[in-house]
Amino acid sequence: MDADLTHEDAESVGQTLRSFLKKEVEPKVERPEEPLQSAALSALTHEACELGLVNLEAEEGYGLWEMAELPNARQTTLNNLKQLAQVSAGIALHFHQLALGAWLARRLGVCDGKATSFDLLGTYGMGRDLLPRLLRGGTLDADDRTWLAGYFEPSGSCPRLLQLGSPVHAVLMARYDASDDTLAFEQHGIDALGGERLQTSHGLDETETLVLRSLPSAGARLCTDADPRGIATYSRMLEMHSLGVCAISVGAQHQSRARAAEYAELRVQGGTEIIHHAAVQRLLGRTSAAAASGDALLDGLGGGALSKGSLVRSLAARAGLLVEGCAAANDALQVFGGSGYIRDNGLEKLVRDQNHLRVFWGTPGDLMGFVTELEREA
Numbered sequence: 001m002d003a004d005l006t007h008e009d010a011e012s013v014g015q016t017l018r019s020f021l022k023k024e025v026e027p028k029v030e031r032p033e034e035p036l037q038s039a040a041l042s043a044l045t046h047e048a049c050e051l052g053l054v055n056l057e058a059e060e061g062y063g064l065w066e067m068a069e070l071p072n073a074r075q076t077t078l079n080n081l082k083q084l085a086q087v088s089a090g091i092a093l094h095f096h097q098l099a100l101g102a103w104l105a106r107r108l109g110v111c112d113g114k115a116t117s118f119d120l121l122g123t124y125g126m127g128r129d130l131l132p133r134l135l136r137g138g139t140l141d142a143d144d145r146t147w148l149a150g151y152f153e154p155s156g157s158c159p160r161l162l163q164l165g166s167p168v169h170a171v172l173m174a175r176y177d178a179s180d181d182t183l184a185f186e187q188h189g190i191d192a193l194g195g196e197r198l199q200t201s202h203g204l205d206e207t208e209t210l211v212l213r214s215l216p217s218a219g220a221r222l223c224t225d226a227d228p229r230g231i232a233t234y235s236r237m238l239e240m241h242s243l244g245v246c247a248i249s250v251g252a253q254h255q256s257r258a259r260a261a262e263y264a265e266l267r268v269q270g271g272t273e274i275i276h277h278a279a280v281q282r283l284l285g286r287t288s289a290a291a292a293s294g295d296a297l298l299d300g301l302g303g304g305a306l307s308k309g310s311l312v313r314s315l316a317a318r319a320g321l322l323v324e325g326c327a328a329a330n331d332a333l334q335v336f337g338g339s340g341y342i343r344d345n346g347l348e349k350l351v352r353d354q355n356h357l358r359v360f361w362g363t364p365g366d367l368m369g370f371v372t373e374l375e376r377e378a
Helices: 006-026 037-051 070-083 088-106 130-136 142-151 230-267 279-301 308-335 337-341 347-359 364-374
Strands: 114-121 160-164 170-177 182-189 196-199 208-213
Touching: 006 037, 006 070, 037 088, 037 196, 070 088, 070 230, 070 279, 088 114, 088 142, 088 170, 088 182, 088 230, 088 347, 114 160, 130 230, 130 308, 130 364, 160 170, 170 347, 182 230, 196 337, 208 230, 230 308, 230 347, 279 308, 308 337, 308 347, 308 364
Parallel strands: 114 170
Antiparallel strands: 160 208, 170 182, 196 208
16 A cells, blocks of 8 residues: 555545445435434445445555544545535444544454444543543542543443444443553444444434443453553544544534525525525524634644644544534524424434534533643643
């Protein structure tokens, strides 16, 4: 494989993605009131793998999150995730998780060609100030280590939640070991995990929420020779996952803005199309500003080396960008008036999708607290 992702390679992947979206995805999601079923999502996943858009094999190609250490390859992934989310945020999330799960599986030496997702967080927020303190190299006393180990262990009252599409055969789960102060991954088959499945628990209807109230017995601790404690690997995963969620949110912003603008050109009130009404223009202007701001932010996030500073930027960006995504989706819904709440217009789904993205992997408040601790000196 080449040492870099060339412009020609990126453009070829982009053309393949655009064709895939037009021919395969758009016809299946044209009715937002009818959530995509797991069998249809599995078929789309198979096709995406055949096209090389999602690569589950040990040998790298040019799909999502491949060559992720290279800034231009990361930027290409973000652009492609954004384009996917302009059609379906839920499908974009599923492909993102499988592709990033494959990146992690290759890094850990357990890539077997099967659909593998990942789970980075435990049972309560983002690990208070202890998880970011661990990542920045701060000191944890015995009580801190005990609490952090418990954070990753679900219980009846404090479950771990996973958002998964279909298919997923295994999950790489972060787990902290207080005895040797490591934050490594364990691989568990999806059937062994068990858990309660909640269909469309809030948004991202193409996926489902898996509620885990216990984990199988601790398995092999997966880490690399270069990162035996697992801290660097976990940090990279957290950063790239945050970038992916940002890209999906921005893509969904573009989708909500396009739907609202199209409706405003058609809907007549008071003898004129409502796009000429000042209040509607203001709503559309805010959705355009949010999408343009998200685009600019993404263009700056993908470049540069992966580092503590880039992790901080990705988490801080997610905290602000996802709040803007929720506001933009609501503004777009208001363009429709009362009909915006009807499911077949698609806007209420986009509002739910943005809300789900905003809270599921750490709320904006959780993220800001995490960033504050992460920026402190060790």
